[in-house]
Amino acid sequence: MASYINNQLTVIEDTFEGRLEILDNGRSLKIGELRLEDSGLYAGIITFTDRSKDQKIYNLTVYDYVPVPTIEGAGMKKDDEWCNVTLRCSTSTNTSTLSYIWNYKYEDTCSTMLYNNTGDTIQISLQPKSWDMEIICIVQNPVDRKNVSVQKICRDYGDRKTTTMIGRVQDF
Structure with missing residues (x-):
């Protein structure tokens, strides 16, 4: 969906254009204006200068408001x-x-x-x-x-x- 290299955020998937923000000096990625279709698994991969990698998987669930019953x-x-x-x-x-x-x-x-x-x-x-x-x-x-x-x-x-x-x- 995006890459962050040398303090530069590049959005790869158009659906996230204008909704991504880097926080905490590159340690956090915020998805704004969440949509139901944003639900799913996300992988964060950090590539270090020695070319080693660390990967974390996140499960994002977006809920809608409850309609009036x-x-x-x-x-x-x-x-x-x-x-x-x-x-x-x-x-x-x-x-x-x-x-x-x-x-x-x-x-x-x-x-x-x-x-x-x-x-x-x-x-x-x-x-x-x-x-x-x-x-x-x-x-x-x-x-x-x-x-x-x-x-x-x-x-x-x-x-x-x-x-x-x-x-x-x-x-x-």
Whole structure:
């Protein structure tokens, strides 16, 4: 991609033109304006004056921002004693680098509790005293996270078999 000889940086690959910078007196190379396609293995080779070489391999992973998620009702069954609901959390871009965490919170508390499921879909059974709780889906990758929540699922959406619920996005 580039060579650095006698304090002179020469960019070899056009895609890095204007994005490379030498730092620390030639000991570091900075790639600016990172792009997803910059991900990959990079080799740094230093050739010493005696012609010996030292090579280091670097794995660069570039992550995109997490898109705003939505929660969708994938099915609901309700009677006077139970509300069984399936919820799916999704984003406009589903990649393997996204992970999902589900939390829940009752109206009268400030803290959230972890729901024991880490996939994009949960199935929950609620009794009437829990029908007002807030359910939160957190979508994250190593550099960004977004969340969305819905409340009163069984009260507001209880008469529908399949419902799309657009929750409110909030930051924790």
